[in-house]
Amino acid sequence: MKQPVRVAVTGAAGQIGYSLLFRIASGEMLGKDQPVILQMLEVPFEKAQAALKGVMMELDDCAFPLLAGMVGSDDPNVAFKDADYALLVGARPRGPGMERSDLLQENAKIFTVQGKALNDVASRNVKVLVVGNPANTNAYIAMKSAPDLPAKNFTAMLRLDHNRALSQLASKTGKDVAAIETMTVWGNHSPTMYADYRFATIAGASVKDMINDEDWNRNVFLPTVGKRGGAIIEARGLSSAASAANAAIDHMHDWALGTNGKWVTMGIPSDGSYGIPEGVMYGVPVTCANGEYTRVEGLEIDAFSRERMDFTLNELLEERDGVAHLLS
Ligand code: NAD
Ligand code: LMR
Numbered sequence: 118m119k120q121p122v123r124v125a126v127t128g129a130a131g132q133i134g135y136s137l138l139f140r141i142a143s144g145e146m147l148g149k150d151q152p153v154i155l156q157m158l159e160v161p162f163e164k165a166q167a168a169l170k171g172v173m174m175e176l177d178d179c180a181f182p183l184l185a186g187m188v189g190s191d192d193p194n195v196a197f198k199d200a201d202y203a204l205l206v207g208a209r210p211r212g213p214g215m216e217r218s219d220l221l222q223e224n225a226k227i228f229t230v231q232g233k234a235l236n237d238v239a240s241r242n243v244k245v246l247v248v249g250n251p252a253n254t255n256a257y258i259a260m261k262s263a264p265d266l267p268a269k270n271f272t273a274m275l276r277l278d279h280n281r282a283l284s285q286l287a288s289k290t291g292k293d294v295a296a297i298e299t300m301t302v303w304g305n306h307s308p309t310m311y312a313d314y315r316f317a318t319i320a321g322a323s324v325k326d327m328i329n330d331e332d333w334n335r336n337v338f339l340p341t342v343g344k345r346g347g348a349i350i351e352a353r354g355l356s357s358a359a360s361a362a363n364a365a366i367d368h369m370h371d372w373a374l375g376t377n378g379k380w381v382t383m384g385i386p387s388d389g390s391y392g393i394p395e396g397v398m399y400g401v402p403v404t405c406a407n408g409e410y411t412r413v414e415g416l417e418i419d420a421f422s423r424e425r426m427d428f429t430l431n432e433l434l435e436e437r438d439g440v441a442h443l444l445s
Pocket of ligand 2: 250277345356357
């Protein structure tokens with residue numbers, strides 16, 4: 118049996134936490150031979166800490182053979198101590214009358230503190246996934262607040278958008294979702310994202326040629342994927358949780374254990390390629406091997422794609438500018 122690894126999860130008593138923690142403890146994220154110690158963070162309020170205790174009681178009651186220990190805390194320096202993996206799920210949700218800019222400011226404060234704590238106490242190899250919205254900019258803030266950790270350790274979750282796109286394509290083509298390869302989603306986890314199936318294949322055949330309907334791409338596929346989060350909130354009265362947790366598991370699983378050459382989408386700090394300024398946390402296609410991700414390079418960007426990629430980039434640049442004063 119391997120040595121246990123430490124997995125920190127913030128917002129542990131929330132909706133996504135409730136779908137996520139049990140799957141991590143059962144080995145679905147890091148493998149059925151990898152024991153884990155769960156280090157769970159919640160806000161210091163009595164109700165949240167009581168709910169966290171309840172979640173920990175349920176984790177106990179599952180008697181997971183791979184669950185080698187648990188820590189519950191309201192202190193990021195405790196929850197992130199020696200963490201090998203950190204899933205930053207907890208965030209301030211948008212309240213009544215709150216503008217997107219207010220949401221940015223509130224979350225910027227949280228992710229400044231958490232980035233600093235990761236910087237101070239986490240493993241130097243910690244793999245960080247930010248799920249809490251606005252995910253890309255929160256990941257950017259955490260990365261900037263952790264100057265002693267490699268920037269490449271910080272990622273934002275675009276995998277839910279990637280999975281949503283795969284599912285729409287499977288339904289349109291009538292093919293098995295698992296058969297679709299080389300799909301990607303560019304940019305921000307927001308309705309401005311650009312889900313791009315120009316390179317996607319099924320058994321070597323082009324999905325674009327199979328569908329052969331640009332009108333469907335622009336007027337059905339892109340809005341459906343881009344606004345899926347909103348559609349779920351409308352339908353459930355709550356934002357996506359099980360599918361978001363599933364995407365977080367997929368993201369971390371693939372980063373840690375590899376994709377065997379398969380493309381997946383991750384929000385990662387840009388290296389300047391594809392015309393995305395360096396450091397911007399932007400969704401791109403990657404492959405993963407040996408615990409590292411590698412950006413898929415050299416893809417052709419046509420005029421429509423350029424326009425869509427710049428549109429989502431501009432939103433990210435605005436968000437970055439909106440929090441710059443907190444990072445200086
Ligand atoms: P939730 O409100 O059910 O749970 C969030 C939990 O985080 C709460 O228990 C809250 O107390 C806690 N929390 C808040 N601030 C915290 C902090 N500073 N430290 C630790 N914990 C803190 O929300 P949820 O449905 O679990 O969603 C969590 C976040 O994930 C939201 O921001 C949501 O918008 C986002 N989300 C992202 C994606 C994505 O694809 N990136 C998808 C779905 C949801
Ligand atoms: C989602 O994509 O389901 C969420 O990010 C939506 C939201 O705004 O919480």
